[in-house]
Amino acid sequence: MQPAYIFFNDAGRLRSGWRLAIFTLLFWIATTILIGVTVLALAFTLGQNIQDVLSGKWGFVAQAFVLLSASVMIGGACLKLLESLPLKTLGLGFHRGWFRDWLTGSLVGAVTLLFATVLASLAGGFRFAMTERQMFSSVGKTLFFSCLLFIFAAAAEEALFRGYPLQTLMRAKLVWTGIILTSMAFALVHQGNPNLDAPGVLPGLAFANTALAGVWLAVIYMRTRSLWLPLGAHWAWNWMMAAVLGLPVSGITDLTPTPLLRATDLGPAWLTGGAYGIEAGAACTVALTLSTLFIWRTTLLKADEELLALTSHEIPKQAKPETIPPPVYPVYSNQPPAPETKLAADEEAR
DSSP: OOGGGGTBOTTSSBOHHHHHHHHHHHHHHHHHHHHHHHHHHHHHHHTOOHHHHHHSHHHHHHHHHHHHHHHHHHHHHHHHHHHOOOGGGGSOSOOTTHHHHHHHHHHHHHHHHHHHHHHHHHTTOEEEEEOOGGGHHHHHHHHHHHHHHHHHHHHHHHHHHTTHHHHHHHHTTOHHHHHHHHHHHHHHTTTTOTTTTSTTOOHHHHHHHHHHHHHHHHHHHHHHSOTHHHHHHHHHHHHIIIIITOOOBTTBOSSOSSOSEEEEEOSOHHHHOGGGOGGGSHHHHHHHHHHHHHHHHOSSOOOOHHHHHHHHSOOOTTOOGGGSOOOOOOGGGOOOOOOOOHHHHHHHHO
């Protein structure tokens, strides 16, 4: 075995494991710098001490800003410098059909969350009541501002977990490795959330459900190769849970002070998730599993051909843009093979 084989693949590119390690190191450096600058700027602007900023809504915003900025910046740099790919490969650009993807994802997220809630409610786990009419002006503000907040937060987490780390492993034909690694990382970063140790809450089930949510979002991404679809599912899940139904979001309860509905958790916690929220309950497990299987098998979704080509193959180091291999549809997509490109036709003619 040649020593270079440890570092470079047959396409002449740095191997995906090394690319992922470089991204992780640069991301850690970038977030360390950005979080310090952002929190200090907020503390100075708001006239609060750093601890108050970190513990309030602005801390949530600061975290989302740092994650999104670092994910796009470092991901874009790795795409360009390590793989000679454009920034649009990440799937967050305004490509054709991006808004349709976002709306479709939003519908998927909202329906999946509602299905989990209905399951738990039919089993006697929840009771809901409308917020008092005199509070409706506050409800409107909560619905609107939490919408913006959850879209921003979802964009940050999708850019990180379904962005460069997953995509670079997909190009190396390590799809399931990428899904498992990013889903486990997604679950791990939620282990510091509040109420995970509340009475009755099962931390193991909360971890498993969050990892399952990572798989769900990864499969959603793979069907279109656009981050707008999982972004839509992610924000709508959180928004429907907190702003509409009045349930905790991964243990967090202070982001939506006046939700549309008031929820009463009747238990048991293994079903409803208790103080952590439905994401620690068995109803969530069932809903996410069924939704993942549906997304995996449905013929209603179609990948953007350009994004599919940019995320399905290692691009040879000396290749020119026009020699990028044509897209190949995954076997699970139930879609016909992509039409031959002009390049393939020219090669056949020669």
